[in-house]
Amino acid sequence: MRNPVPVATGLYEKRKAVFPRQIDGKFRRLKWAIMAVTLTIYYATPWLRWDRGPYAPNQAVLIDLAHRRFYMFAIEIWPQEFYFVAGLLIMAGIGLFLVTSAVGRAWCGYACPQTVWTDLFQHVDRFIDGDRNAQMRLAKAPWGPEKVAKRGLKWSIYLAISFWTGGAWIMYFADAPSLVREFWAGQAAPVAYATVAVLTGVTFWFGGFMREQVCIYMCPWPRIQTAMLDEKSLLVTYKDWRGEPRASVKATKADPAGKFGDCIDCNQCVAVCPTGIDIREGPQIGCITCALCIDACDRVMGQVGRPRGLIDYATLEDAAREQAGAPPTPHLKLIWHPRTLVYLGIWSAIGAGLLFALGARQHLDLAVQKDRNPPFMRLSDGSVRNAWTFKLKNMEGRPRRMTIALEGLPGAVMWTDTMGRDQAARHFTEEVPADTIEPVRVYVSAPRGTGEGEIAFTMTAQDKEGGSDRVETRFDAPGGGHDGEGDDR
Numbered sequence: 001m002r003n004p005v006p007v008a009t010g011l012y013e014k015r016k017a018v019f020p021r022q023i024d025g026k027f028r029r030l031k032w033a034i035m036a037v038t039l040t041i042y043y044a045t046p047w048l049r050w051d052r053g054p055y056a057p058n059q060a061v062l063i064d065l066a067h068r069r070f071y072m073f074a075i076e077i078w079p080q081e082f083y084f085v086a087g088l089l090i091m092a093g094i095g096l097f098l099v100t101s102a103v104g105r106a107w108c109g110y111a112c113p114q115t116v117w118t119d120l121f122q123h124v125d126r127f128i129d130g131d132r133n134a135q136m137r138l139a140k141a142p143w144g145p146e147k148v149a150k151r152g153l154k155w156s157i158y159l160a161i162s163f164w165t166g167g168a169w170i171m172y173f174a175d176a177p178s179l180v181r182e183f184w185a186g187q188a189a190p191v192a193y194a195t196v197a198v199l200t201g202v203t204f205w206f207g208g209f210m211r212e213q214v215c216i217y218m219c220p221w222p223r224i225q226t227a228m229l230d231e232k233s234l235l236v237t238y239k240d241w242r243g244e245p246r247a248s249v250k251a252t253k254a255d256p257a258g259k260f261g262d263c264i265d266c267n268q269c270v271a272v273c274p275t276g277i278d279i280r281e282g283p284q285i286g287c288i289t290c291a292l293c294i295d296a297c298d299r300v301m302g303q304v305g306r307p308r309g310l311i312d313y314a315t316l317e318d319a320a321r322e323q324a325g326a327p328p329t330p331h332l333k334l335i336w337h338p339r340t341l342v343y344l345g346i347w348s349a350i351g352a353g354l355l356f357a358l359g360a361r362q363h364l365d366l367a368v369q370k371d372r373n374p375p376f377m378r379l380s381d382g383s384v385r386n387a388w389t390f391k392l393k394n395m396e397g398r399p400r401r402m403t404i405a406l407e408g409l410p411g412a413v414m415w416t417d418t419m420g421r422d423q424a425a426r427h428f429t430e431e432v433p434a435d436t437i438e439p440v441r442v443y444v445s446a447p448r449g450t451g452e453g454e455i456a457f458t459m460t461a462q463d464k465e466g467g468s469d470r471v472e473t474r475f476d477a478p479g480g481g482h483d484g485e486g487d488d489r
């Protein structure tokens with residue numbers, strides 16, 4: 001018996017190029033609208049201005065890493081308030097679950113950056129090479145002047161879009177007009193050039209060449225979503241009970257017994273699919289639910305005089321009902337089911353909590369750190385002195401006068417490095433610059449014989465907006481298990 005000839009097989013199937021046909025319809029128009037909105041938001045946001053006064057940047061959305069601030073219109077987030085950013089990220093994550101529960105993979109089909117940029121690049125393909133058939137002809141054609149010119153032009157447009165995309169990203173991290181000037185003058189930070197180079201390369205490669213492979217092989221989200229889908233999830237569904245057995249229009253007309261279904265096997269649903277799949281084979285991980293096959297099939301059904309919706313959004317539950325003869329449930333009704341409401345409840349609760357925390361937050365803060373070594377000093381007049389480093393935080397975009405007062409410890413007075421002990425009192429006032437944490441050394445002395453005990457400091461803003469903060473701390477004195485040294489400050 002002859003040994004079988006070994007056949008070399010690769011680990012991965014070679015990519016079959018996808019040339020999606022242009023299509024018009026309600027879902028295509030929805031995709032246009034979402035593409036216009038998302039790209040406008042991405043490219044234009046860094047150019048929006050927001051007046052925060054003379055002491056803060058006037059860029060509406062800015063991640064100011066150098067000064068450790070995040071500005072978003074009227075909101076300014078400090079590093080200590082990172083929980084707001086964490087809350088927003090959690091909301092974004094739950095928002096994705098919510099969208100998946102309500103409308104399936106709508107994020108993938110309409111708003112994911114990979115989808116939006118791939119769609120944009122596919123329109124560049126059509127603009128330069130023509131629609132599906134012309135693209136396929138050019139792809140097969142040998143390299144010649146026309147192909148070189150068209151490929152050169154197309155890739156240059158890809159590159160321009162990619163560069164613009166990378167360039168827009170860095171503007172979220174610095175004042176956009178200044179950064180553009182510095183960038184072209186060669187004076188921007190090296191990290192700005194590196195970031196633009198990396199993002200240009202990624203956009204060019206992912207949007208221009210990887211395309212559906214990112215969705216099918218690289219992105220984890222389709223796998224996560226698959227685990228989240230159930231019989232109530234809205235999917236793009238081919239109604240095989242209505243479409244099968246499929247046959248051409250001619251064969252259907254010639255069939256007096258009407259044994260054929262509504263699908264005329266025109267392949268238009270496959271031709272328009274940006275991931276190149278055939279939805280008639282059932283739900284697949286490659287289906288990003290962009291619904292362009294619905295547009296294509298609805299158009300075909302209109303042309304052959306059959307009801308639309310052979311391919312449509314449907315849940316597995318509703319598909320089974322429809323197959324049994326019930327009319328299709330309106331899409332809006334299918335969105336609202338218990339899991340969607342649970343996600344919506346969690347998402348809204350976090351949003352409400354963040355809004356409440358934002359509204360209730362103080363725009364000033366007092367933090368105190370006591371000297372530990374030594375915990376107190378005996379001064380030459382017999383009084384006992386403790387020292388602290390205060391941090392006076394002013395989160396407003398203007399300087400503010402703050403009065404710091406001492407509570408408790410009768411007879412005690414305090415002073416700072418700048419005012420001196422001769423001006424010691426129960427309170428002092430300090431001007432804190434805009435948007436700043438001002439460190440201040442504070443000394444408190446209590447008369448001879450004072451014992452250790454609890455004290456507190458309050459900081460109150462001396463303007464009409466007001467606001468105050470209070471911190472409790474401890475005053476150490478001889479006899480409390482510590483010892484100190486003589487000093488006259």
Ligand code: SF4
Binds near residue numbers: 262266297300311
């Ligand atoms: S577009 Fe509609 S009719 Fe044409 S092959 Fe697809 S499902 Fe069948």
Ligand code: SF4
Binds near residue numbers: 269278
């Ligand atoms: S099968 Fe239809 S919905 Fe799914 S990706 Fe292709 S065109 Fe979009």
